[in-house]
Every structure is written in structure tokens, then in C-alpha cells.
Amino acid sequence: MSNTNNIKLMAFDLDGTLTQHKSKLEHSNKLVLLELSKKYKLLIVGAGQCMRIFNQMDRFPIDIIGNYGMQYGRYNEKTETLDIIENITLPCDKEDIEKRVTYLREKYGYTYFIGDNVEYHPSGCLTFPILGTKALLSDKLAFDPTREKRRKIYNDVVNVFSDYEVFIGGSSSFDLAPKPYNKYYALDKYCKENGYSHNEVIYAGDDYGIGGNDESVYKSDFGFICVDDYRDLYENVRHLL
Template identity: 30%
Template sequence: MKTYETMIFDLDGTLSVSKSPLSDEEAEVLSHASQQLVIAIITGGRFEQIKKQVIDRLKPDANLANLYILPTSGAMMYRYEDGSWTMAYQHPFNDEEKERVISALRRALADASFDIDPVILKGPQIEDRGSQITLSALGQQQDPEVKYAWDPDRKKRRELVSLLQDLDDQFDVKIGGTTSLDITKKGYDKAFGIREFFKVTGRDITKALFVGDELVPEGNDYAATTTGIDTRSTTGPEETARIIKEVLQAP
């Protein structure tokens, strides 16, 4: 295998089960990797959610100085400096943009050929994440097994994407996670985040690998393929752990 100095990961479906903390194995492998590699995590979630799922699960020997967090699909970035997490950049929505997106999402849900019973929702269905608006169709805190069963073929979310075409002039709408749509300002997708990461850190993209579970054209990881970074598709956390081990063992 090619030798890499940097690994960039999606989170849900890649490093962890949707909205769940890293497993013991994944926490151990990622902590070990941070001693040898620069690690970046780019995902649709908020920093606080990523902290719960990843940072709080890492082992004491993890090198946090080698860890970069890019929430909201890369529209912002955090790095660890002087004992705390600091924001390197942020590109938030303004109030008018937020209102346009949230109204469009509500119309799409009302016009869809399927219904979602409000009784089954767990947590917010539409979430303002500052630099991104996310639809979690069954609610942010829905049980993972319920999420996986709801739209395994992505047909429901593809229908919602088609109902949101009026946003295409100003926003990017991508399928993410198991029940989600991630909406960012046009151009502020994972490709933007990856490019900004390399601009800010000065690292070499030719010595970096991106790993994600949504590298198909409509997936929210697909944008990574346009940056020139090497990519690997994964079926989930267990395969991701194997990929990390392969990279660490490369000559």
C-alpha cells in the first residue's frame, strides 16, 4: 500500500454507527493512528456531537495536536492548540439563507409521497448547525436500527432532493448518514473543507487518504473525489479500522 501522512474520515457510517460513540476498537485504532499520522474528521454534525462521538472516546495517549475536526461538511474547522479546541475558520448561514432552506425543507416534507408520523420523531427533525442545515428525517436521536431500516435504498431521500431543486441556485443538497440531508451554501461541501484543511495546515494532499461510506455520486462524501485526494470506500467502522491498520503498516 502507498505510504500516507494524513487520513481524513467521514464519521457516521465510517468511523462509527450513526450518532453513536466510537467503539472500543475504533477508539484504540484511531488513538494509535494519531501518534503517527495527522487525522481529520469531516462530517455534517456539530462540533459538540463530534466531541461526544470521537474526542471523548479517545485514549489518553492520543495526540490531539494531530487531530482536526471539520464540522458541518467542512464549512468550519477546529484544531487543538494550547490545551483547548479553537476555531480555525467558519462560514455561517445568514438569517435569510436559513429561512429559505428551512421553509423549503418543510414544503418538501409536506409534498413527499410518504408520510413521517411526528409521534416517532426522536429529537429535532430540522437542525440549524450554523454553517449547515440538516434534515434528520426521523429525528436526531432516533435509534440507529430504526434509521437503517427507514431508507436503505435512499429512494425517500432522493425524492426529497428532487423536491428541493429550487435551492440549487444557492445551495448544495446532499444525502448523508442513514436518514439525513445536508444542505450547505453552494461550494461549501466536503471538497471545500478538504481544500481548506490543506491550505490551513500546509500538508501535502498527494500523501493523504480520504475514507467514507457515501462516495456514490449523490452521497455527501462524493465531493472528496473532486479534490485529487486518494479515496477509499468503506462499509462501516469495522472495515475502516482495517483500512487504518493497513495504512499504519505500510512501509
């Protein structure tokens, strides 16, 4: 990014950007965030629930957008915890969802699975677990680590779930959020509500490829820092310190 003098807000993805996937914030990256917080407002824009993200961040003092913008938590300095300010939940037609997922399974030969056909989240978000909700972790990790299998059918999943934002999640699933909720929508809404213009914001994320949940921000007019390894966070943001 050529000009960073006007940056006021730094927004971050979590898994793969600040932390190892589903692991606590490490001390080295905590120090980086503390230094950045002296110059910028910091914000997490996450896919999961705010409190889960807050705990994974080891209760670091930061505001958090969760569930692609359906939830918002503000850090309370007095209580040293997160106050949930907004928590949107949307209904879904489970019978219709089951039919759509079954159609995709039958079309692409993924009819064998362990556990449930679909995972339903309280927010109204969904997970299409190709191997099922109770598949062995080892099987899930080995299924599609390069995402090649899911990228082949990604466009069809998008078409079948045209009323959802579709993301290639983990190593064996698709994550779906009701439209218009995605990270661009969430960050843009936050900026409008808090008086930031897009050129005052820079976002750091690792999942910016096809179907990635950072892709919507990567393709937008927000400044974007590509973090391909969370252990390299300092090197990726040192020009902003």
C-alpha cells in the same frame, strides 16, 4: 491506492467510518488511530459541530473540521480539549426556505409531518426532515433505510436548492449546507492553509454513494479508502500502518 509512501495526512469521516452512528469511539478503533498517529497527521472532516464530534470521539486528541468546513477546532495538548479556531455562521431566508420545502412536499406527497417543516442549524445549514422534526425515531428509521425513496427525488431537491450542497442524510431527511461548503471544499481548504498537496492526503469514508456527504471527496483527486463497516477499520487501513 497504489503508492502510499508519500502520505502525510489521513482524514476521516466519523459516523459509519470510525464509529457506529451517533455512538462513542470504541476502544479497538481508538487503538488503530493511535497507531496511525505515529506516522501521519490525523484529521476529522465532519458534518456536525466540532465539539459534538470531539465528545463522540471520546475526546481523542485530533483536529476536527465541522459543519462541512464552516467550523474548525484544533486539539490543545495542554488543556486536552478542542480550541475552536473558526466558526462561520450564515443567515438564511426562512420564509423562502419554507416555501421551497413546501413545494417539494406537495410535489411528492410528503405533506403530512410531525413537528416543524424544516430544522434550522446555527451555522446556516438546514435539514429537510421528510417526516418532520418530531417524528418517532422508529418511523424515521423505517422510512427509507436503503435511501431509494430519496434518491428518486434527489436531483429535484438539488435543483430547488441550487444555492446549497444537498446530502441524503440519515434514513428520512436531506441535509443542506450553503455553497461552497462540502467535505471536498473543507479538505482542500485545510490542505492549502497547512501546506499539504492532494497526493499527500488520503481520506476514509463510508458515505460515498449518490448524495452521500463523502461523495465530493470520493469523486476528487484525493486518495480514498471506502469503509463499508466501521468495525473493519483496521482491515481497511492496515496497509498504511
